[in-house]
Amino acid sequence: MAAGGPASELIMFIVAVIIAGSVAGALAYVTNDIANSMKVKGADLADQLRIDFAIINDPNAVVEEGTGPYYYTFYIKNIGQEPISFNAESIQVFIDGNLVPSSNLTFTDTAGNAITSLQPYQVGVIKVTLGTALNTTVSHRIQVVLENGKKRVLIFRVKS
Structure with missing residues (x-):
C-alpha cells in the first residue's frame, strides 16, 4: 500500500x-x-x-455647360501616397443620391487628355453629363466613391 x-x-x-x-x-x-x-x-x-482624395471644386460655383444635355465639371485631387484608378469602372458618382451611369462620366486630366489613373497630388477632372439641368436655386450633393469604398462628398450650387 x-x-x-x-x-x-x-x-x-x-x-x-x-x-x-x-x-x-x-x-x-x-x-x-x-x-x-x-x-x-x-x-x-x-x-x-x-489612398485618399478630395473634391476641390468651389462649392458655390459649379458651372453648368450646354443646353441639353448638361455638363458639370468636378475636380478630384489625389492627396494620398498611392495612385488611384481614375475611370468609369473604378469610380462611382452620385448626384443628389442618384447613381450617374458610367456612360455619362468622362475622366481626363486638367488639359483634357483621357487618363486612367491619378498619381499622388495630381488633379483629375470628372465631367458629368445629365439629361436634365440641376436646379440653380438649391444646393446639390455629389458623392464620389472609389473602388476601395473610400468616398467624399461635396455640397454645391450650380452657376449657369
Whole structure:
C-alpha cells in the first residue's frame, strides 16, 4: 500500500502537466490568431490611409455647360501616397443620391487628355453629363466613391 501513494501522486502530476500543456497550447494558438488578425487589420488600415482624395471644386460655383444635355465639371485631387484608378469602372458618382451611369462620366486630366489613373497630388477632372439641368436655386450633393469604398462628398450650387 505504500507504493500506491507515490503512484497516484505521479499520475496526478502527469495529468496536471498534460492539462497545463493543453491550456498553454490553446493560449498560444489564440494569441497567435489575435496577432495575425491585428497584422492584417493594420495593413488594411495603412492601405486606406495611403489612398485618399478630395473634391476641390468651389462649392458655390459649379458651372453648368450646354443646353441639353448638361455638363458639370468636378475636380478630384489625389492627396494620398498611392495612385488611384481614375475611370468609369473604378469610380462611382452620385448626384443628389442618384447613381450617374458610367456612360455619362468622362475622366481626363486638367488639359483634357483621357487618363486612367491619378498619381499622388495630381488633379483629375470628372465631367458629368445629365439629361436634365440641376436646379440653380438649391444646393446639390455629389458623392464620389472609389473602388476601395473610400468616398467624399461635396455640397454645391450650380452657376449657369
